[in-house]
Amino acid sequence: MRKIQVVSASNCRNCELLYEVVSTIVRKKNLDAKVEKVLDVKEVIKYGVMTTPLLVVDGELKHAGTPIPSPQELEELIGV
Amino acid sequence: MFKLYELLADYLVYGLLGLEKGSHPASALHFFVYDTLKIFTLLVLVIFFISFLRSYFPLEKTRRVLSKHRAISLPLAGFLGVLTPFCSCSAVPMFIGFVEAGIPLGAAFTFLVASPMVNEIAIGLLLSILGLRVTLLYIAFGMLVAIVAGFLIERFNPRELIESYVFELKLGETREKELSLEERVDFSLSNVREILGKVWMYIVVAIGIGAFLHGYVPQNLVESVSREAGIFGVPLVVLLGIPLYSNAAGVLPVIQPLIEKGIPVGTALALMMSVTALSFPEFVILKQIMKVRLIAIFAGIVGISIIAVGYLFNLIY
Numbered sequence: 001m002r003k004i005q006v007v008s009a010s011n012c013r014n015c016e017l018l019y020e021v022v023s024t025i026v027r028k029k030n031l032d033a034k035v036e037k038v039l040d041v042k043e044v045i046k047y048g049v050m051t052t053p054l055l056v057v058d059g060e061l062k063h064a065g066t067p068i069p070s071p072q073e074l075e076e077l078i079g080v
Numbered sequence: 081m082f083k084l085y086e087l088l089a090d091y092l093v094y095g096l097l098g099l100e101k102g103s104h105p106a107s108a109l110h111f112f113v114y115d116t117l118k119i120f121t122l123l124v125l126v127i128f129f130i131s132f133l134r135s136y137f138p139l140e141k142t143r144r145v146l147s148k149h150r151a152i153s154l155p156l157a158g159f160l161g162v163l164t165p166f167c168s169c170s171a172v173p174m175f176i177g178f179v180e181a182g183i184p185l186g187a188a189f190t191f192l193v194a195s196p197m198v199n200e201i202a203i204g205l206l207l208s209i210l211g212l213r214v215t216l217l218y219i220a221f222g223m224l225v226a227i228v229a230g231f232l233i234e235r236f237n238p239r240e241l242i243e244s245y246v247f248e249l250k251l252g253e254t255r256e257k258e259l260s261l262e263e264r265v266d267f268s269l270s271n272v273r274e275i276l277g278k279v280w281m282y283i284v285v286a287i288g289i290g291a292f293l294h295g296y297v298p299q300n301l302v303e304s305v306s307r308e309a310g311i312f313g314v315p316l317v318v319l320l321g322i323p324l325y326s327n328a329a330g331v332l333p334v335i336q337p338l339i340e341k342g343i344p345v346g347t348a349l350a351l352m353m354s355v356t357a358l359s360f361p362e363f364v365i366l367k368q369i370m371k372v373r374l375i376a377i378f379a380g381i382v383g384i385s386i387i388a389v390g391y392l393f394n395l396i397y
Contacts, residue, residue, distance in 0.1 A: 010365045012169030013278075041172045041368060045249045050139050050177040051170045066167055067270040 002033040004078060007054040009041040015053035018068050022055070022078070025071065029080050082118050089113040108295025115287050115333065119208045120280075126204035127275055131268035137163040139174060140256045142191075146183045153187035154230050158223040161194025168196060168362040172369055177251045185238045190230030193382055197222040197357040200275055205283075205332040206352070210345065218349055221393070225353065225385040232381045241374035286333040294337035313347045314390035318383050321354025331355070346393025353386045 004022055008015035015037065023035050044052055051065030055077060062077040063069055069077060089110050093099050099106035142160045146153050166174070171192060178188040198219055206215040259267065335348045363375050 008169060009172040010169055010368065012167070012365075014167065014169060041176065042245075042249060044173045045176055045251050048251055050143070050173045050251070051167070052173060053169075065170070066165075067267065067274040070270070 002031070002058055004033050004035045004058075005038050005054075005056040006035070007038045007040070007043045007047070007056055008052040009039070009044050011037075011039055012052070014066050014068060015039075018053045018055065021068070021071055021074060025075055025078060025080065029075075031078075031080065033078075082114075082121075085114050085117040085121075088117070104295045106295075108291045111294040111337070112287055112291035115290065115336075116284065119205065119283065119287065119333065120276075122208035123201070123204040123276060123283075124272055126207055127200040127272045128268045130200045130203060131165070131271035132264055134163060134165040135259055135264040135267050137165075138256060139164055139166070139170070139177075143177055143181050143183070144256075146178070146187060146191075147181035150182065150184060150187075153184050154190055154227050157183075157187040157190040157230065158194045158227040161191040161226060162198040162219060162223060164191075164195055166195035166199075168359065168365060171362060171365050175366075175369060176246050176249050179242075179246055180249065180251050184234065185242075186230040186234035188230075189233045189238070189378060190226045193229050193357050194223055194226035196359075196362075197226065197353055199356060200271070201279060202332075202352060202356050209332055209336045210339070210348075214345060214349070217393070218352070221349070221389045222353060222357075225357070225382065225389055228385050229378070229382045233378060236374075236377050238370075238374055238377075241371040241377075243369050243371075246369050283333060286331055290333040290335075290337050293334065294340070297337070297341070311391075313344070314350050314394070315387050317347055317351035318354040318358075318386050318390070321351050322358045322379070322383075323360050344394040345397045346390045346395075349393055350386050350390030353389065354383070357382055357386070 004026065006015055006019040006022060019035065019037050025031070026033050026035055044050075044054060047054055047056070047061045047064070049061070049064040053064075053066075053068070054061060055063040055069075055074070057078055063074075068074075092113055093106050093110045094101055097109070099109065137160065142164045145160065146157055149156055175188055175192070178191070179185070203215060203219070206218055332348075332352065335343065335351070339345060339348055358379055363379065366375055366378075
């Protein structure tokens with residue numbers, strides 16, 4: 001099972017949005033993946049970025065900051 | 081440029097609906113149609129332009145430049161803050177990244193004030209409602225408030241009021257992505273979509289309320305309220321701005337008819353600055369890394385600076 005994480009320092013509107021869109025993609029495409037939200041600034045810093053939210057797929061940083069990629073772009077980033 | 085919109089509003093209100101020129105409903109509806117068209121046209125253009133400009137100043141680059149020029153970091157942080165895109169939910173990692181790069185704490189606070197104050201929505205609305213001159217003054221005074229606030233906060237020995245782990249975390253090598261022209265245009269377009277998607281409804285409602293005020297509220301009422309508030313007007317609106325989140329910059333269309341009817345421009349600008357630079361949700365976010373006392377000092381200094389700017393503006397205008 002793959003691990004998809006939405007990482008941010010605090011629960012802002014943008015990470016809420018990213019989490020929802022990613023969850024919808026996983027549900028719609030029936031992916032064998034677990035989506036989780038990680039709210040910890042230390043996790044953000046670990047990936048060497050300052051802009052949130054982050055999209056991390058299996059430990060690899062795929063996107064950071066706003067604007068959030070479109071659902072199509074997100075599908076590509078997740079690797080559907 | 082907006083003559084066409086004026087004609088369109090004329091046609092709709094006086095022609096199609098046959099409302100009587102000068103009556104309350106005609107005046108309100110005309111204001112609503114014209115303002116909605118004008119404000120959204122300008123917002124699309126301004127958000128696109130600012131996003132495009134800001135795509136050249138990612139946070140990582142600003143951090144690198146500030147850490148290289150520490151001696152002039154205060155004014156530089158004010159200037160770069162205006163140009164760097166920023167979302168208050170990134171405030172904590174930004175702060176940690178700045179501290180780690182050896183950027184003075186005062187400059188980090190200056191950035192924290194300047195960057196949200198000059199945001200796309202605020203500038204777009206200021207430009208479409210109050211014009212270029214007031215917008216440029218807003219940006220200049222915004223930078224001034226940010227620099228003064230950063231300078232003053234340094235005097236309060238902020239290091240002791242910041243959680244120790246902030247000084248221990250290591251961000252390491254950050255990446256600065258080089259974007260192609262096409263990617264910058266894409267970035268700007270999706271910014272327009274994202275920002276307007278979030279706030280369009282507030283703005284339409286605000287224009288609606290503004291239109292009602294324009295059409296129905298008599299000038300002498302606004303003037304007398306404004307006179308009653310007197311010199312307390314500015315601090316009053318700064319306090320009012322704190323619980324409102326930055327998106328509430330959408331309130332500006334409500335203020336426009338009030339300015340026409342006698343609320344001083346400086347008071348309106350102070351409200352705008354307070355809404356964008358002082359936000360309660362941001363204080364909650366900052367609490368992760370600093371003591372409440374420092375947040376109070378920060379809010380106090382920024383608030384007082386905004387009040388001073390509001391008075392200054394009312395003097396000039």
